[in-house]
Amino acid sequence: MSEKKTFKTAARMKEIMQEYYAKGAAAKEKRIPVAWVTAIFPVELLYAAGIFPYYPENFGALASARKVADKLSRYAEAKGYAHDLCGYARCGIGDAYAEEHPVGEILKPDVTFCCNTQCGSLSKWFEVASRFYNVPYFLLDAPQILDQPEELATGYYVDQLKEMIAFLEEITGKPFDYDRLLEVLHLSNETCRLWNEILDTAAMKPAPFGFFDACFHMAPIVTMRGTREAVEYYQALKEEVDERIKEGKYAIPNERFKIYFDHIPLWPKLRWFSELFASHNSLVAVSQYTHSWAYSFDLERPLESLAENYTEEFVNRSFEHRLQLKMNFFRKYGVDGFVLFSNRSCKPTSLGLYDKRSVLSERTGLPGVVFDADMSDLRFFSEAQILARLEPFFEQLASSQ
Amino acid sequence: MSIEVLEVLKKTFADPGRQVKEWKQDTGGKAIGFLLTEVPEELIHAAGFFPFGICGGRARLEQAEAHLQSWACSYVRKGLAMAINGELDFLDGIIVPLTCDSTRLLPGIWKHNKPLPYMDSYRLPKQVERPSAKKYLFKELERIKYNLSAYRGKEITDEELKQSIRLYNSNRGLLRKLYNIHEHNPEAISNKDLYTVLGASMVIEREKLNRYLSELVATLEEQTKPPAGKKKTKLYISGTFINPPEVLDYLDESGGTVVGDDLKNGYRYIQDDVEEAGISPLESLVNRQLKKKPFAGYDVPSAPRRYNLVKASQQKKAQGVLFLHLKYCEPENYDYYDNLQALEQAGIPSMRIETEFGDTSLGQLQTRIHAFMEMVGGESNV
Ligand code: SF4
Numbered sequence: 001m002s003e004k005k006t007f008k009t010a011a012r013m014k015e016i017m018q019e020y021y022a023k024g025a026a027a028k029e030k031r032i033p034v035a036w037v038t039a040i041f042p043v044e045l046l047y048a049a050g051i052f053p054y055y056p057e058n059f060g061a062l063a064s065a066r067k068v069a070d071k072l073s074r075y076a077e078a079k080g081y082a083h084d085l086c087g088y089a090r091c092g093i094g095d096a097y098a099e100e101h102p103v104g105e106i107l108k109p110d111v112t113f114c115c116n117t118q119c120g121s122l123s124k125w126f127e128v129a130s131r132f133y134n135v136p137y138f139l140l141d142a143p144q145i146l147d148q149p150e151e152l153a154t155g156y157y158v159d160q161l162k163e164m165i166a167f168l169e170e171i172t173g174k175p176f177d178y179d180r181l182l183e184v185l186h187l188s189n190e191t192c193r194l195w196n197e198i199l200d201t202a203a204m205k206p207a208p209f210g211f212f213d214a215c216f217h218m219a220p221i222v223t224m225r226g227t228r229e230a231v232e233y234y235q236a237l238k239e240e241v242d243e244r245i246k247e248g249k250y251a252i253p254n255e256r257f258k259i260y261f262d263h264i265p266l267w268p269k270l271r272w273f274s275e276l277f278a279s280h281n282s283l284v285a286v287s288q289y290t291h292s293w294a295y296s297f298d299l300e301r302p303l304e305s306l307a308e309n310y311t312e313e314f315v316n317r318s319f320e321h322r323l324q325l326k327m328n329f330f331r332k333y334g335v336d337g338f339v340l341f342s343n344r345s346c347k348p349t350s351l352g353l354y355d356k357r358s359v360l361s362e363r364t365g366l367p368g369v370v371f372d373a374d375m376s377d378l379r380f381f382s383e384a385q386i387l388a389r390l391e392p393f394f395e396q397l398a399s400s401q
Numbered sequence: 402m403s404i405e406v407l408e409v410l411k412k413t414f415a416d417p418g419r420q421v422k423e424w425k426q427d428t429g430g431k432a433i434g435f436l437l438t439e440v441p442e443e444l445i446h447a448a449g450f451f452p453f454g455i456c457g458g459r460a461r462l463e464q465a466e467a468h469l470q471s472w473a474c475s476y477v478r479k480g481l482a483m484a485i486n487g488e489l490d491f492l493d494g495i496i497v498p499l500t501c502d503s504t505r506l507l508p509g510i511w512k513h514n515k516p517l518p519y520m521d522s523y524r525l526p527k528q529v530e531r532p533s534a535k536k537y538l539f540k541e542l543e544r545i546k547y548n549l550s551a552y553r554g555k556e557i558t559d560e561e562l563k564q565s566i567r568l569y570n571s572n573r574g575l576l577r578k579l580y581n582i583h584e585h586n587p588e589a590i591s592n593k594d595l596y597t598v599l600g601a602s603m604v605i606e607r608e609k610l611n612r613y614l615s616e617l618v619a620t621l622e623e624q625t626k627p628p629a630g631k632k633k634t635k636l637y638i639s640g641t642f643i644n645p646p647e648v649l650d651y652l653d654e655s656g657g658t659v660v661g662d663d664l665k666n667g668y669r670y671i672q673d674d675v676e677e678a679g680i681s682p683l684e685s686l687v688n689r690q691l692k693k694k695p696f697a698g699y700d701v702p703s704a705p706r707r708y709n710l711v712k713a714s715q716q717k718k719a720q721g722v723l724f725l726h727l728k729y730c731e732p733e734n735y736d737y738y739d740n741l742q743a744l745e746q747a748g749i750p751s752m753r754i755e756t757e758f759g760d761t762s763l764g765q766l767q768t769r770i771h772a773f774m775e776m777v778g779g780e781s782n783v
Binding site: 125159 | 470697738
């Protein structure tokens with residue numbers, strides 16, 4: 001991926017991720033509890049409590065990007081876990097039983113925290129992990145928002161945050177530090193603000209930054225929001241993107257079309273996809289996925305605000321609401337077409353896409369396509385099948401102008 | 402032995418939509434469907450609607466193909482296919498329990514393709530041991546009660562709800578009696594007939610059901626002679642659904658008898674009654690849900706599912722456990738290995754079979770079940 005090399009910040013990424021993993025290892029030695037958490041989780045509470053948060057999904061994405069997901073998965077499959085479960089879960093469970101650790105060993109938890117806003121796979125996976133490692137499991141239960149957000153669901157979530165705080169006090173043996181929480185929330189706000197400012201530059205034509213860049217640069221927003229390092233990282237990236245704008249450096253050489261992409265990328269084929277789109281002068285500009293981390297916490301009402309932000313994610317919303325969100329992105333980024341990835345690993349982002357493809361085209365007049373594959377596992381990847389879907393789409397795009 | 406009411410229930414099961422259609426014609430009432438498991442049907446009944454349990458039908462899975470990926474479980478695909486092919490046209494509404502990601506996504510897809518006047522979801526809590534769960538669930542059931550009331554245009558009264566609870570408790574009690582008769586004397590009612598009655602109980606007018614079940618249980622209690630002939634091999638079934646029903650034939654013919662299960666269209670459907678006295682009926686419904694045994698939808702740290710499975714199998718003196726899983730049912734699959742480990746530690750043999758609604762190779766299924774029966778029960782069974 002050409003853009004990956006040209007961002008100077010990329011080198012810094014490697015460093016801060018290494019530092020992050022080193023901190024995890026050191027936490028074990030210093031007896032700082034290591035908590036497994038999920039990507040959409042009020043991690044701010046853990047930082048405030050001085051607990052080290054570790055993201056097994058990130059481990060899964062890493063294994064997928066390094067093309068070893070199938071290898072790890074086979075260890076899970078040997079125990080009876082099906083190859084159609086979430087690829088991240090298969091990597092995590094597989095690694096627990098594996099004799100080889102091609103991306104290093106997953107960090108063993110002292111406790112697992114799960115929020116099911118995203119999916120039911122995580123809660124089942126974390127239940128499995130809590131049994132395997134014999135550690136407590138704490139679920140933040142986020143009922144689906146049926147229509148509009150309701151006090152019923154957010155109130156329930158706030159009650160659970162209070163229960164979680166009591167649980168954290170038990171683990172750490174210390175009273176919960178609410179002042180520290182406000183600091184952490186402030187840092188999260190800053191990180192999210194910077195991240196979204198960067199993402200927004202993809203709306204410029206031509207744009208200095210696109211979805212594949214976002215995939216490369218997203219690890220800190222997922223795993224480190226709430227820390228100063230994350231703020232500094234995105235400050236540096238933002239500066240660099242601004243420089244690019246001044247210098248007229250763009251994400252792809254001849255941007256003609258902007259594409260919306262749902263949702264998670266095919267990690268082991270990131271480069272292949274980015275080159276494919278670039279070769280058709282198409283910039284994948286936006287995806288609901290990378291835009292998930294767009295939190296804005298109200299420091300006056302921290303718990304309520306955490307509850308709202310973490311339960312109202314797109315993935316926990318209704319069919320119609322999710323259509324609206326997509327169309328908002330279409331407008332905001334001025335997209336010319338959309339590509340929907342029906343991802344075997346991830347039912348909550350994939351079920352419904354078949355119908356949404358036609359609805360979106362009907363409502364917006366834009367060309368769109370849906371294809372099937374798996375975000376981690378190349379056993380479900382067929383280049384020929386995907387091209388058979390995408391080539392006609394690119395032709396449609398070209399003829400629409 | 403042919404018992405008249407049993408024949409009626411068998412017919413009901415064979416054509417699940419017949420009774421509800423007749424009832425609608427006779428009464429002008431409305432029917433609300435529900436998916437399994439956990440939906441508090443008592444609320445539907447209290448509103449005067451016909452509660453209709455959706456659990457398989459004639460529609461081919463291909464009829465849902467354009468809307469749901471083939472790797473969504475066949476239970477939700479079948480439900481959607483039935484809606485699309487018109488097989489559920491008698492329904493005025495539906496309540497979907499959000500037990501997993503597939504059920505969570507289904508209502509939107511259903512609504513898009515086949516909108517019904519009344520559509521709701523039941524968002525059961527996935528943690529049940531902390532105080533927040535109870536407070537939340539009360540409000541969630543209040544919400545459903547409010548929506549049902551609004552749909553019929555009149556509030557559901559406590560008295561109505563209490564009456565429905567009494568009727569449902571009575572039905573469940575009778576079904577458990579039936580289950581018990583089967584457990585202790587499989588000659589009295591076969592595996593196949595037992596689950597047929599359970600299946601029928603979800604698609605029949607509940608008042609009628611009560612009369613039929615009373616008669617059936619009384620007749621069986623009277624007629625039943627002590628078991629004759631060879632002893633049967635006792636099995637516990639764990640998983641999602643009894644599906645396809647032929648599984649039961651294969652057990653019947655190989656000398657197996659089901660002594661317990663944790664299935665959605667099995668014992669889980671009749672296990673828990675609702676307290677009738679004291680507190681408000683809605684609170685009783687809350688308590689029933691919270692005290693239910695964990696299933697694949699969520700585990701309960703203080704009383705994990707795998708140990709319940711071992712305990713139940715041991716209590717029932719099951720000689721083996723048959724895992725009957727629905728292909729692509731993620732929650733069930735996540736639980737499997739740990740369930741298996743717990744059984745192995747307890748020395749209980751098991752076998753897992755994966756089936757799909759409407760797409761299972763019966764010959765192979767029969768062979769595998771016979772082989773398993775032979776293994777756990779000895780050769781005399783086959
Ligand atoms: S990829 Fe999908 S199923 Fe897997 S953890 Fe993420 S949201 Fe859940």
